[in-house]
Amino acid sequence: MSGKFPAYPITIPQSNLGAAGIKAIKFHDPEHHDLELIYFPPGRGDPSWQKPSNKLFLGIDHTALTVGSTDKSVAFYRDVLGFQVGGSTLNGGDTQQVLDNLFNDTCLVTAMMPRMSPPHIEFLDYKTPPGGRPMPADSAATDVWHWQTSVMTEDIQAVTDRLRQAGAQFITPDPIAIPQEAQGQLGFKKALMIRDPNGHALRLIEE
Numbered sequence: 001m002s003g004k005f006p007a008y009p010i011t012i013p014q015s016n017l018g019a020a021g022i023k024a025i026k027f028h029d030p031e032h033h034d035l036e037l038i039y040f041p042p043g044r045g046d047p048s049w050q051k052p053s054n055k056l057f058l059g060i061d062h063t064a065l066t067v068g069s070t071d072k073s074v075a076f077y078r079d080v081l082g083f084q085v086g087g088s089t090l091n092g093g094d095t096q097q098v099l100d101n102l103f104n105d106t107c108l109v110t111a112m113m114p115r116m117s118p119p120h121i122e123f124l125d126y127k128t129p130p131g132g133r134p135m136p137a138d139s140a141a142t143d144v145w146h147w148q149t150s151v152m153t154e155d156i157q158a159v160t161d162r163l164r165q166a167g168a169q170f171i172t173p174d175p176i177a178i179p180q181e182a183q184g185q186l187g188f189k190k191a192l193m194i195r196d197p198n199g200h201a202l203r204l205i206e207e
Helices: 070-080 093-100 156-165 180-186
Strands: 023-028 034-039 062-066 084-092 106-113 120-128 148-153 190-195 201-206
Touching: 023 093, 070 084, 070 106, 070 120, 084 093, 093 106, 148 156, 156 190, 156 201
Parallel strands: 062 120, 148 201
Antiparallel strands: 023 034, 084 106, 106 120, 190 201
């Protein structure tokens, strides 16, 4: 995505049966990372977002990853990491163009659900416009565009073995044991960093 997002919420139209009534606004943080605020009307999203609260922000619903192929990404996250395929919608038209600040915008959105939710991952597969750029091959954790998604596992070694068998790209050669004195602050005991088929960084953690 590029350019400037609109400075007002966008409402998904009734023509989009899977997402009608949802309101969203996209913006950049000070270092230009994309963020989105989202509102779910009754009957949309996880039921937890409908519970009464005096808080302005209720939590994190999902992280969105642009993918080159929904099928390849689903195969990796479902068959290797154990996610389940949730809902899928094809978003387009004037509303989506304004929301993404893209001309002729058509995007296939697929939710990938972990065992515990609402936090989940959504794939954004842009059918139009063409010309999406791949993740630079020499991307590193020190690059400002680096963005990692943390995924919790009960057995990081078992997941590591499955990733090796699947030919995944490892950033960390093997799981790292977190020093005892840092475990309380970080909230996990072991961690491993990999890249998914699109180059997105995933940090696997074991409590």
